[in-house]
Amino acid sequence: MQAVETFLHKCVEIGGSDVHFKTDTGHVYVRVNGDLEQVNTEPFHNLEFREALFRMLRPIQIERYEKDLELDFAVEVTGLARFRGNVYQQRGFTQAAFRVIPYELLSMEDLQLPPACFDFIDRPRGLVLVTGPAGSGKTTTLAAMIDKINRTQPVHIMTVEDPIEFVHDDITARVNQRELDVDTLSFANALKYVLRQDPDVILVGEMRDLETIHLAITAAETGHLVFATLHTVDAVQTVDRIVDVFPIHQQQQVRMQLSVNLIGVLSQTLLKRKDGRGRIAAYETLVATSAVRNLIRENKTFQISSIIQTGAKAKMQSLDQCLANYVQRGLVSYEEARMRAKDPGEFDRLVSLSRTGTGAGPSGPIDPTKIAHGSVSAAKIAQHHHQDEDDAAKRVEEEQAQADAAKGEQAKPNVRGSLFRPGYRRE
Numbered sequence: 001m002q003a004v005e006t007f008l009h010k011c012v013e014i015g016g017s018d019v020h021f022k023t024d025t026g027h028v029y030v031r032v033n034g035d036l037e038q039v040n041t042e043p044f045h046n047l048e049f050r051e052a053l054f055r056m057l058r059p060i061q062i063e064r065y066e067k068d069l070e071l072d073f074a075v076e077v078t079g080l081a082r083f084r085g086n087v088y089q090q091r092g093f094t095q096a097a098f099r100v101i102p103y104e105l106l107s108m109e110d111l112q113l114p115p116a117c118f119d120f121i122d123r124p125r126g127l128v129l130v131t132g133p134a135g136s137g138k139t140t141t142l143a144a145m146i147d148k149i150n151r152t153q154p155v156h157i158m159t160v161e162d163p164i165e166f167v168h169d170d171i172t173a174r175v176n177q178r179e180l181d182v183d184t185l186s187f188a189n190a191l192k193y194v195l196r197q198d199p200d201v202i203l204v205g206e207m208r209d210l211e212t213i214h215l216a217i218t219a220a221e222t223g224h225l226v227f228a229t230l231h232t233v234d235a236v237q238t239v240d241r242i243v244d245v246f247p248i249h250q251q252q253q254v255r256m257q258l259s260v261n262l263i264g265v266l267s268q269t270l271l272k273r274k275d276g277r278g279r280i281a282a283y284e285t286l287v288a289t290s291a292v293r294n295l296i297r298e299n300k301t302f303q304i305s306s307i308i309q310t311g312a313k314a315k316m317q318s319l320d321q322c323l324a325n326y327v328q329r330g331l332v333s334y335e336e337a338r339m340r341a342k343d344p345g346e347f348d349r350l351v352s353l354s355r356t357g358t359g360a361g362p363s364g365p366i367d368p369t370k371i372a373h374g375s376v377s378a379a380k381i382a383q384h385h386h387q388d389e390d391d392a393a394k395r396v397e398e399e400q401a402q403a404d405a406a407k408g409e410q411a412k413p414n415v416r417g418s419l420f421r422p423g424y425r426r427e
Helices: 004-013 046-054 059-068 115-120 138-152 187-197 210-221 235-244 248-261 290-297 301-309 319-328 334-340 344-356 378-384 386-406
Strands: 018-022 027-032 035-039 070-077 081-090 093-101 126-131 156-161 174-179 201-204 225-230 262-272 279-287
Touching (some): 004 070, 138 225, 187 201, 187 210, 235 279, 235 301, 248 290, 262 334, 279 301, 319 344, 334 344
Parallel strands (some): 126 262
């Protein structure tokens, strides 16, 4: 068969993101804009592929694969790109998947990251989580944020990754990147000793288990800015996932630690662009305001969604708000956005409002990227989301009343100011 590098070149040339080698059928597939396409090539056999693949690996990697029957690794094709690879067995056949990692890092501005992200990287300490399903661009987002810090702040950045994907050169900051099974034995082991290495910023490639999550929170608690990823689909699920990993008798303590140290959560997913020019990321942004911290501490995370909807002044946005904005700006199709919406009914309402101009102000929906550059005022943001805030505030109040009723308490609605507002007497 042809060299593996030949197919990697082909993938980059046609703008693909992944290459799959399926040796039981002898076919190669490339993922372009989210869809798998078969590459025209002569069928090959399992032994041919193993020989071609093993030429790319180090002896220790081959030994580890033959022992464990799976292997994560990273390779570089000089002059083309870096690739993250995974080799595994399927019905006795050796299969492999490669992910393209471009040499050139996209900036935060290029990725149109939400305005809150520019605040996250300026914080001196705390925990920032980037979440989303596999293949949603979490690594690219984190690389852009680390690159921004690297270019603007004279700090020490330590990363622990499996494997190292984007390589950061020292610019203004000093960057040390450690790879699992090459430079350290585990995420937990690396985090255990990282505090002795005088870091200012710590990147954890993935919080996989209880020990890693605990050590990441501890690192944030001891005065470091910690970035990490989780495979969760939204901000609320992210908080619940972290807490639920721990035994029941520790969960309240973890809620307290998380409420104090969490800076924000960025959840993202990829959609096909309407013009066919690749894909674009849609974001849900949670900023740990005092209200959010209180809900985490009191185990009322079910109310966080409503806080996000009403949090435009704090630079928060829900996924449905972001998707509706993309539809109104013509970046993605209505059908594609609705398929990815968390609440299709809420998404339809937001799209309807944007099309009629209701609640959007005279200039229509606001481009979130403009907020980062100061071209949109807080007053304009508040005006833009006024209608959504009123509706969401009522939902929060109604949810609180229902929760109190479930505990056997009598909710006391108030007619002063707004309906269903607990804590006031009826007058």
